Amino acid sequence: MSLVLLVVHGSREDAVALAAATSARLEAAGTEARTVRLEGRPVEAALDEAPPGTSLVVSLGGDGTFLRASRLARTAGCPVLGVNFGRLGYLLEVAPEEFDAVLDDAIAGRAGVEDRLGLLIETQGLTAFALNEVTVEKTVPGHMVRVETSVNGEHLLTYAADGVVVATPTGSTAYNLSAGGPVVSPGLDVLLLTPVAPHFTIDRSIVLGPREVIELTVLEDRPAVLVADGSLLARLEPGTTVRVRQDPVPVRVVVGSRHGVGARLRASLREGHA
16 A cells, blocks of 8 residues: 655644645545654754655645655655645645645546756765755855865866855756846756855856766865755865765656746745735
8 A cells, every 4th residue: 555645844734734634535545644744944854764655745835845855755766746835835836725636646646747856965975965956155254165166077167155056947946046047947957056146256157967067165264064955964174075966866746737837937926025
């Protein structure tokens, strides 16, 4: 029997209520369901991996909840379905009112599924995953961090900036967009290299192919921090290199009626400025 894992933002009463009702409905229909509540800011999952037998992960919350749920879906090799209870929700395909129908289609294998490129991050014996972006950021207020970038072992640019972002198309509307980067259709396989407030250097994003390996090296005497999808991963001392490349395993996202970059972008920008 397949297992549906419901990942719910614990501070959203409407999301918690929907999770309880959905769990009861699925169990009554003979489908096993398990609920994981996320707490804190940023939200963190209590599980590092989805339980064995998980066939679908459902995110009930905002974009932050979906990013944590996508990690669990990735480990299970199953699709993730995102229901929008947040303010922006660019990542989320399904509105609460269409959830039951899309969920039934996903369980039955009838729902549309879109593959999304993710990032594999390696440094200092640490390996991590990100769906949106990975950032090397400054730690000292009022001072920049110097980051040398290379692609496939060839020196590219050295930035003196607040940080450097490597983003996916899915994450192009997150930190990348705030830093002046382009909006990219999530169906494309590209990597985006975007500096954050750079000083006396190219301030435009560089679009790279999916098979490129990007290295970010912290220079000189100021440390940096490594952040992936809003979660702090590590402190980076000068001389530390972070290697970023496409994750060989795509994230499989269940799509709903908002399928299409235009509809998602218009809705997200409208909600974000309400």
